Amino acid sequence: MSSPLSLLQQRHSAPSRQLSEPAPDEATLHAVLEAAIRVPDHGKLAPFRIILLRGEAKLHFGEQLTALAIRRDPQLPESNREKERLRYTFAPLVVTVIARIDHSSKVPAIEQKLSAGCVAHNLLLGAYALGYGAQWLTGWAAYDPEVAALLGLAENEQVIGFVHLGTAQIDIPDRDRPELASLLSTWSP
Template identity: 75%
Template sequence: MSRSLSLLQQRHSVPSRQLGEPAPDEATLHALLEAAIRVPDHGKLVPFRLIRLQGDAKLRLGEQLATIAIRNNPELSEAKQEKERLRYTFAPLVLVVVARIDSQSKVPEIEQKLCAGNVAYNLLLGAYALGLGAQWLTGWAAYDNEVAAILGLAQHEHVIGFVHLGTPQLDVPDRDRPALADLLSTWTP
C-alpha cells in the first residue's frame, strides 16, 4: 500500500489543548499553505482566503470573544468566560479559513463553501503528513457577525473553521471510526 494512502488511513485530529510549540517554521508553513490551496475549484473562483493568528493576536481575539460572550449572556460563568479568553491560545498557530462567496457566479454557493472546506481539510492532511498536529474547530464564533467584523470579513465572507496547528504534546489515540459497510451502497436501476 502506498505511503500516501497510509497517511490518509492514519490521519486524526489532535485536540487544540494538546498542541504546543513548535509551530511550523516559515518555510514549512509556506509549503503547507501552498499544498492546502490546491483544491477542486469549479469556475476557478478561488472562493477562500486564510487569516493567520499567532502570538499575542490569539489572546487579543480571545479577549474580544469573551466580551461578546458576556454581553450575549451576562450570566456566563467565570469558567466559561475563561474558556472564551483562552480558546485560541493553546496551539501556537491558528489559521482561519474563510469562504468568499460570489453570489453572481454560476457556481452554486455550496460548491464554493465546499472548496473552502477542502482547504481546511488539506491543512489537516498536510499537517499530519509533516508530523504536526491539527484540529479544525468552529464554535459559535465561526457564525457570529460581530466576530466576522473583528476578523475583517466582508459581507460575502464566512468562517469555515479555525484550524489549530502545532506539535502534539502527547500521543492522542484515534477515535472509533464508522464501518465502511454501513456507509457504502451500490445503486442499481
C-alpha cells in the same frame, strides 16, 4: 513498504489543548498553505482566503470573543469566560479558513463553500504529513456576524473553520471509525 493511502488511513486530529510549540516555521508553513489551496475549484474562483492568528493576537481575539459573550449573557459563569478567553491560545498557530462566496457566479454557493472546506482539510493532511498536530474547530465564533466583523470579513465571507496547528504533546489515540459497509450502497435503476 507503506501504502500511498497510509496518510489518509492514519490521519487524526490532535486536541487543540494538546498542541504547543513548535509550529511550522515560515518556510514550512508557506509550503503547507501552498499545498492546502490546491483544491477542487469549479470555475477557478478561489472562493477562500486565510487569516493567521499568532502570538498575542490570539489572546486579544479570545478577549474580544469573551466581551461579546458577556454582553450577550452578563451571567456567563467565570469558567466559561476563561474558556472563551483562552480558546485560541493553546496551539501556537491558528489558521482561519474563510469562504468567499461569489454570488454572481454560476457556481453554486455550496460548491464554493466545499472548496474552502477542502482547504481546511488539506491543512489537516499537510500538518499530519509533516509530523505536526492539527484540529479543525468551529464553535459559535465561526457563525457569529460580530466575530465576522471583528475578523474584517466582507458580507460575502464566512468562517469555515479555525485550524489549530502545533506539535502534539501527547500520543493521540485514534477514535472509533465507522464501518464502510454501513455507509456504502450501490444505486441501481
